[in-house]
Amino acid sequence: MRGKLGFTKEKHPFISHYEFYKKIADDKGVEAKITIPAPAQFLAELERGKNANSIGDFYQDRGTFLTDIARVYREEILALYEAGVRTIQLDDCTWGMLIDEDYWQTRQREGLSKQDVIEDYPFVNNNAIKDLPNDLTINTHVCRGNYHSTYASKGPYNDVAEAFFARENAETYFLEFDDERSGGVEPLSHLPEEKVAVLGLITSKNGKLEDKEAVIKRIQEAKQYLPLKNLWLSTQCGFASTEEGNILTEEDQWKKLALVKEIIDDVWKED
Structure with a gap:
């Protein structure tokens, strides 16, 4: 991390990627959905190995850190909706990581509690997708x-x-x-x-x-x-x-x- 989390629509590549893809799908008469890494996946990557070392430079409170992840994701989701997205799939490897005992042993050595993580993942995912437009579908994989x-x-x-x-x-x-x-x-x-x-x-x-x-x-x-x-x-x-x-x-x-x-x-x- 190089600073506190934020979202800038003009700089995020997924917006332009989707707009390009949507033109092709529209020509074929089909809906273009988009897949993005889940908020929980983003959290897991930020806390993986040496990545976690810089979190404390910008966030001393874990609750604020998790809330910021959800906030910037929600801003991205609304920007995608504005670009025409009506179906978003959250690609989420984190649950697969949690149920693999061999993998989880490596995460425990990083000082993470499995039960805390099981609580944190739904928190960031749900807060990112709350209060969205009724015609926006949120799926997960x-x-x-x-x-x-x-x-x-x-x-x-x-x-x-x-x-x-x-x-x-x-x-x-x-x-x-x-x-x-x-x-x-x-x-x-x-x-x-x-x-x-x-x-x-x-x-x-x-x-x-x-x-x-x-x-x-x-x-x-x-x-x-x-x-x-x-x-x-x-x-x-x-x-x-x-x-x-x-x-x-x-x-x-x-x-x-x-x-x-x-x-x-x-x-x-x-x-």
Whole structure:
């Protein structure tokens, strides 16, 4: 950090990036959403390793520090809304970090309390997205790492289910469930009835096409905890979260998306 946190619309690159992208989407007749790192992700990066050394130079009170993170994020979100954004996705690796015991051991050595962090993350996220325009949708995605077909964290959602699913105020949750690293679907029982869980059952890390019936079976398992109207299907993450991309072809990607559409048409046709 080089000073207290602030937001300047004219200097933030995401505004111009979105305006460029929106023109392309408008020509195709589709909505252009935007994904941004979650406030909790920003907090985690500021407190990672040597980054944390400078926080005390500008913030002696943690409450003020957290409130400022939420404030500048809310200012950014409103600036994006003014630029035409109507759907924002908060990409949030922090919950994946918290449920990975191996990863958390490294954070504990930095003097962080796991319980305090579990309280801080919903605080900054919720205060950043409070009192927004009614036609602005806020979604979130728990990324577990997606660099060049590798991953960063593993573990079930159980330990963070109450804080993340029940207390965070996102409308839709994009969740990775493409392999055993993500655990079972039982934690979905913590989602309130007005929220939606998008099941990332189709991996974006390799080109092997999933068995359709096996995917449908997992959806049926999730139906034990949420009604079908509160469930949806997607790939587990993006095909190219970084410039290197994942290890699969463009043809593989289109086949994956076609499978997602085929399963949605079959499973949700009567809902």
